[in-house]
Amino acid sequence: MINVGQAIVLGIVEGLTEFLPVSSTGHLKIAEGLMGIPVEDRAVIGFTAVIQSGAIAAVLVFFFTDILRIAKAWGRGIVKPSERYHHDYKFGWWVIFATLPVVAVGVAADDLIHGPLASLWVVAGSLIGGSVVMWLADRYGKHKRGEDDTSFTDAMLIGSSQILAMLFPGFSRSGATMSTGLLLGLDRVAATRLSFFMGIPALTGAGIYELPGAVGTGAGTLPLVVGTAVSFIVAYASIAWLLRFVQRHTFTSFVVYRVAIGLLLFALLGAGTLDA
Numbered sequence: 139m140i141n142v143g144q145a146i147v148l149g150i151v152e153g154l155t156e157f158l159p160v161s162s163t164g165h166l167k168i169a170e171g172l173m174g175i176p177v178e179d180r181a182v183i184g185f186t187a188v189i190q191s192g193a194i195a196a197v198l199v200f201f202f203t204d205i206l207r208i209a210k211a212w213g214r215g216i217v218k219p220s221e222r223y224h225h226d227y228k229f230g231w232w233v234i235f236a237t238l239p240v241v242a243v244g245v246a247a248d249d250l251i252h253g254p255l256a257s258l259w260v261v262a263g264s265l266i267g268g269s270v271v272m273w274l275a276d277r278y279g280k281h282k283r284g285e286d287d288t289s290f291t292d293a294m295l296i297g298s299s300q301i302l303a304m305l306f307p308g309f310s311r312s313g314a315t316m317s318t319g320l321l322l323g324l325d326r327v328a329a330t331r332l333s334f335f336m337g338i339p340a341l342t343g344a345g346i347y348e349l350p351g352a353v354g355t356g357a358g359t360l361p362l363v364v365g366t367a368v369s370f371i372v373a374y375a376s377i378a379w380l381l382r383f384v385q386r387h388t389f390t391s392f393v394v395y396r397v398a399i400g401l402l403l404f405a406l407l408g409a410g411t412l413d414a
Contacts, residue, residue, distance in 0.1 A: 153372025192369030236297025264308030265400035
């Protein structure tokens with residue numbers, strides 16, 4: 139179904155776009171379409187979900203110190219009620235609770251997500267629609283609150299916003315979470331970091347859920363391993379670059395890029411160059 143060469147290309151695309159607010163799902167579907175890979179095939183959908191584990195591993199390695207600190211605080215709070223005042227303890231629970239709505243919608247709307255909503259027409263429209271939301275959030279967000287100023291409500295809204303990307307591939311999971319953070323008044327660095335943390339459970343769960351389908355319906359083991367490894371390397375570099383970028387720049391360049399890709403995709407679909 140997918141050979142090693144195609145796996146390398148998809149791994150690069152996944153690693154570059156998973157955490158940038160440009161829609162990894164949209165770019166993967168475009169890449170698959172250009173390579174003649176059927177985007178709605180369950181094995182292909184499973185393959186792309188599994189190679190996301192490489193990007194997740196990159197986040198775990200990059201933020202290992204932060205994750206370990208949060209995990210320790212959460213564990214101490216479970217055992218000792220006196221430790222439950224700590225922000226890291228609360229944040230550990232918030233990530234768990236904020237993932238539940240995503241899981242519920244993902245299970246309930248599985249056929250819809252992997253069926254009609256997998257169309258490249260939806261991807262093109264979502265790329266542009268998500269760009270409008272991102273521009274408004276970046277333009278009108280107050281950018282005054284840091285990571286330590288977040289609340290349970292912030293976490294639930296940011297985590298739940300991943301549903302938009304699940305239902306409308308092209309909207310972008312990171313774009314949705316970052317935009318929500320900005321609308322809630324977070325600064326760009328805080329919104330970006332929270333996007334990373336909120337994505338870990340959801341993306342890990344998606345990879346585990348899709349693994350049997352990816353292996354059992356034609357996706358070879360070697361392409362899966364190669365695609366995942368490439369995804370890890372490229373994603374790690376992308377995370378480091380993005381965190382430096384948002385310290386000094388707005389999201390305008392991402393907005394322009396997304397609109398351009400969306401319009402190009404509409405043109406390719408309209409001309410029959412790509413099959414939706």
